[in-house]
Amino acid sequence: MNPVLIEARRLPAEGRLRLTWNDGHAAEYSYSYLRGWCPCAGCQGHTGQKIVYHPPLQPVTAESVKPVGNYAISLAFSDGHGTGIYRYEFLREICPCDACGGSSLADVAT
DSSP states (O other): OOOOOEEEEETTTTTTEEEETTSSSSSEEEEEHHHOOOSSSSHTTSOOOOOOOOOSSOSOOOEEEETTTTTTEEEEETSSSSEEEEEEEHHHTOOSSTTTTTTHHHHHOO
């Protein structure tokens, strides 16, 4: 069974989003990191490969975080972008914490 997100908390002072999962895992994603990994077709294209998009306006903030069904969240960023739907599986795949091995992804996205 795939982990389910149970809390998404904006941390504006740190410029991060803390995600807590039903399996006890929790991690903090910088807003710029999440914006860079935006999964929308405009940022990722239709190739099936995951790429990092470097937005022209840095740094960005997450203006809103909204649930999408029981499988994803939607983020609206301060650069006006808000079309990406971040599936739970994708968020765990790009988790920047050391335990998930995502620290190498964090280097790419900054």
